[in-house]
Every structure is written in structure tokens, then in C-alpha cells.
Amino acid sequence: xxxxxxxxxxxxxxxxxxxxxxxxxxxxxxxxxxxxxxxxxxxxxxxxxxxxxxxxxxxxxxxxxxxxxxxxxxxxxxxxxxxxxxxxxxxxxxxxxxxxxxxxxxxxxxxxxxxxxxxxxxxxxxxxxxxxxxxxxxxxxxxxxxxxxxxxxxxxxxxxxxxxxxxxxxxxxxxxxxxxxxxxxxxxxxxxxxxxxxxxxxxxxxxxxxxxxxxxxxxxxxxxxxxxxxxxxxxxxxxxxxxxxxxxxxxxxxxxxxxxxxxxxxxxxxxxxxxxxxxxxxxxxxxxxxxxxxxxxxxxxxxxxxxxxxxxxxxxxxxxxxxxxxxxxxxxxxxxxxxxxxxxxxxxxxxxxxxxxxxxxxxxxxxxxx
Numbered sequence: 001x002x003x004x005x006x007x008x009x010x011x012x013x014x015x016x017x018x019x020x021x022x023x024x025x026x027x028x029x030x031x032x033x034x035x036x037x038x039x040x041x042x043x044x045x046x047x048x049x050x051x052x053x054x055x056x057x058x059x060x061x062x063x064x065x066x067x068x069x070x071x072x073x074x075x076x077x078x079x080x081x082x083x084x085x086x087x088x089x090x091x092x093x094x095x096x097x098x099x100x101x102x103x104x105x106x107x108x109x110x111x112x113x114x115x116x117x118x119x120x121x122x123x124x125x126x127x128x129x130x131x132x133x134x135x136x137x138x139x140x141x142x143x144x145x146x147x148x149x150x151x152x153x154x155x156x157x158x159x160x161x162x163x164x165x166x167x168x169x170x171x172x173x174x175x176x177x178x179x180x181x182x183x184x185x186x187x188x189x190x191x192x193x194x195x196x197x198x199x200x201x202x203x204x205x206x207x208x209x210x211x212x213x214x215x216x217x218x219x220x221x222x223x224x225x226x227x228x229x230x231x232x233x234x235x236x237x238x239x240x241x242x243x244x245x246x247x248x249x250x251x252x253x254x255x256x257x258x259x260x261x262x263x264x265x266x267x268x269x270x271x272x273x274x275x276x277x278x279x280x281x282x283x284x285x286x287x288x289x290x291x292x293x294x295x296x297x298x299x300x301x302x303x304x305x306x307x308x309x310x311x312x313x314x315x316x317x318x319x320x321x322x323x324x325x326x327x328x329x330x331x332x333x334x335x336x337x338x339x340x341x342x343x344x345x346x347x348x349x350x351x352x353x354x355x356x357x358x359x360x361x362x363x364x365x366x367x368x369x370x
Contacts (some may be wrong), residue, residue, distance in 0.1 A: 009344070016028075020195055020331050048281070072102065077319065082110075085205040095330075100122065105321075130245070131156065155242050157243070162226065244256050299321070
């Protein structure tokens with residue numbers, strides 16, 4: 001019988017797959033189209049080889065990295081993910097508490113299942129607010145004002161969802177938010193009591209940032225009206241750090257830099273938007289060359305190990321964000337599972353530094369790739 005302890009991201013996924021209803025697992029795990037894009041993203045990262053070095057005295061190693069003036073204890077943060085409490089009741093706050101402990105940024109999603117105010121409070125300020133433009137600019141402005149009032153210093157504007165990508169596994173399972181329950185979903189929940197009973201006791205997850213004057217959040221709504229003028233208005237109205245997430249084109253990145261954004265995040269939304277998009281890791285090196293050494297570049301998509309984290313840094317990333325593995329670890333083992341997953345990524349990253357003959361993240365360079 002396999003252990004329920006988490007020793008790798010694949011362990012977290014394997015255990016979560018057993019415990020989550022099929023509908024919820026496929027929502028978290030699924031990608032766009034035939035999911036070839038996700039497979040290629042993973043393959044592109046796996047094909048990168050790192051060059052070991054010896055006899056460099058790597059006894060004392062430091063994983064900390066500075067991000068927007070904050071010394072993060074770990075070289076990775078947590079990507080904004082909608083409806084995290086689908087993984088387990090209280091998942092948003094588990095992630096926030098980890099962010100507080102390690103001083104790492106947590107992306108608080110527009111579509112979070114815990115209010116943006118509660119998330120930043122639990123994160124002790126170590127949270128960034130992620131904004132989707134939902135078609136109503138007035139609502140976006142209200143959410144930005146709420147975030148500023150709550151104490152958020154960084155806004156992450158997600159721009160790669162003009163229309164929500166078609167994810168066949170979600171469609172086949174009938175996944176909708178809020179849940180539309182039919183016989184297949186009820187059978188699904190009944191067959192997964194480790195998930196359904198705690199969820200029944202705690203209440204089904206809701207879109208906590210909406211209701212009342214904020215209206216309803218339509219996950220499938222078109223966001224195709226967003227344009228460069230919209231970005232200019234966001235930049236004018238948001239006085240803190242502005243990160244634009246979902247950038248895969250060099251010309252777009254250069255224009256964003258000229259528009260005054262403070263960082264870009266190279267990402268394909270976990271390959272959930274477009275099956276034919278390029279593997280994000282394949283554009284990192286060119287992004288760094290085009291934007292120069294001083295401009296912050298963040299990265300997410302396809303990261304499944306500490307070695308993957310080091311590869312992203314070697315290609316030019318200043319910071320890395322993790323998504324699915326963190327939710328799977330919570331589904332697999334709650335707060336304990338999340339801590340195990342956190343420790344796995346930290347230990348793998350530290351061991352990789354040692355193998356490369358390095359003692360801190362700042363020493364990583366393209367020269368570490370062979």
C-alpha cells in the first residue's frame with residue numbers, strides 16, 4: 001500500500017485524485033483542448049539539463065529572494081487560483097498562513113472562495129490581489145479600491161483570458177460555479193466522502209468577493225473588451241506595484257514595460273487557455289534578453305519540482321509561482337499535506353543548488369544549463 005505522505009508533486013496529485021470528486025479533480029487538473037499544450041510545457045521543462053559542479057563548499061545555502069522590497073524566505077510563491085476551497089474547506093487560509101510564515105507572495109484571486117480582506121489578514125500582508133476584468137470596469141474599480149483599503153500593495157492583472165478556454169474535462173463533468181447538481185454530480189460526491197462530508201459540514205464554497213453591490217461573478221463571461229487603454233487606466237488608478245500576468249509575446253512585454261508596469265509574469269495560465277500556445281519556459285530567455293537585467297520577470301506554468309524552479313531562474317526569472325501542486329497537497333492532506341509539499345519544494349531547490357555548486361538563488365545563471 002502506498003504511503004499517504006507527500007514526497008513529490010506527483011504524490012500530491014496521486015492522493016488528491018483518489019480523494020477528490022471527479023468533477024473537482026478535473027477542474028483543478030484539466031487544461032485546454034486535448035491538453036497537448038500542458039504536456040509540451042512539462043516536456044520543455046524536463047528537456048532542460050542542469051550542469052553539476054563539484055568541490056565548491058556548499059554547506060551553507062540560502063533560498064531567500066527579494067521581491068518588491070520584501071525578503072521572501074523561499075524562492076517561490078503561490079499563484080492566484082480561483083475557488084481554492086474546493087480542494088478542502090479552509091484551503092485559502094492554509095495558503096495564506098503559509099505565505100505569512102515564509103513571507104512569500106500569495107495571489108488572492110478575484111474568484112477566491114474567501115474574501116480578499118480575510119486572505120490578506122491571514123497572510124499578514126503577504127498577499128497580492130489578482131484582478132480579472134469581467135466586462136464591467138466599474139466593478140473592477142470597486143475591487144481595486146477594496147484591495148487598496150485592505151492593504152494590498154501589489155495588483156496582478158491577468159490578461160490571458162479574453163474568453164475562457166474550453167476545457168473538455170470540465171465540460172464532461174458538468175462543472176459550473178456555483179455548482180449545478182444533477183444525478184451524476186450527486187453520485188460523484190457520494191463516492192468521495194472524505195471530500196463531501198467536510199464540505200457539507202462547512203458549506204459549499206462560494207465566490208466570496210461578490211454579491212451585493214459587487215454583483216455576481218460570471219466565470220464564463222467575455223473579457224474581450226480589455227485593451228491597452230484599459231491597462232493605462234489601471235496603471236493610473238493603481239498606485240502600488242502592477243504585475244501583468246499571462247505574457248508570452250516579446251513585443252507585448254516591451255510595450256508593457258513602456259506602459260509603466262512594474263513586472264510581467266510569463267505564463268500560459270497553466271495551459272488552461274490555449275492548447276497551441278508555446279511552452280512558457282521556451283520564451284523566458286528571450287524575454288530576459290529583450291527586457292534587460294533590471295526588469296522583474298516572474299514565471300508560472302509547469303513547475304513540479306525544485307529542479308524546475310532552478311531552471312526557471314537560470315533562464316531569467318526573478319521569481320517563480322506554483323499552482324496545482326499546492327491545491328493537490330491540500331486535497332491530499334490538508335494543512336499537513338501543504339506543509340509537506342512546501343518542504344519538498346524547498347528541499348529539492350536547496351539540493352539542486354548544492355549539486356550545481358551554488359549557495360544562493362542569486363548565483364543561478366544561464367551558465368548552469370548545459
